[in-house]
Amino acid sequence: MFSHGTGPTVPRHRRNPRRAYDEEGREVTPATIANVQENGARGIIARCVCGHEALLPFTGMHPDWYVPDIALRLRCAACGGKRIETVPDWSDGWRSGRWGLET
Ligand SMILES: [Zn+2]
Numbered sequence: 713m714f715s716h717g718t719g720p721t722v723p724r725h726r727r728n729p730r731r732a733y734d735e736e737g738r739e740v741t742p743a744t745i746a747n748v749q750e751n752g753a754r755g756i757i758a759r760c761v762c763g764h765e766a767l768l769p770f771t772g773m774h775p776d777w778y779v780p781d782i783a784l785r786l787r788c789a790a791c792g793g794k795r796i797e798t799v800p801d802w803s804d805g806w807r808s809g810r811w812g813l814e815t
Contacts, residue, residue, distance in 0.1 A: 715740040730780035743800065746775035753800035756782055760797075764790035767801055 717738025727733060732740040745756075749770060756768045756779060766789070773782065782798040 717741075730778075730783065742778040742780050744775060745770060745773045745777050745779065748779060748800040749775070751800075753802055755801045756798050757801045758783065758786055758796050758798050760788040760791060760793055761795040762788060762791040762793060764788050768798075 715732065715734065717732075717734035717736065717740045719738055721737040722733060722739055723737070727737075728739070731742060734740055748756075754767075755770060756773070757765060758768055759765045768782070779798055779800055783794075783796040786796050786798070787794055788796060
């Protein structure tokens with residue numbers, strides 16, 4: 713999927729690490745909680761640089777929040793760090809066998 717950005721071109725050193733940019737350097741509006749829920753996401757996966765990963769349910773999340781910005785509200789339960797990335801969980805765990813032996 714290709715997204716076109718909006719607004720002015722952002723120089724590389726001023727870019728937000730939680731945003732995507734198109735090839736012109738314009739910021740691409742991130743998906744919101746409402747967007748990814750409509751598209752079938754089961755929750756939000758939070759991944760820390762230390763390797764700790766957690767699946768967060770949508771409970772308590774505002775539909776207007778940008779998915780990558782949820783990371784700003786989190787602190788890693790394993791290392792206490794805040795270098796966390798949040799992405800939608802598109803897996804259909806139970807049916808795809810994610811919790812079983814199939815991969
Ligand atoms: Zn961590």
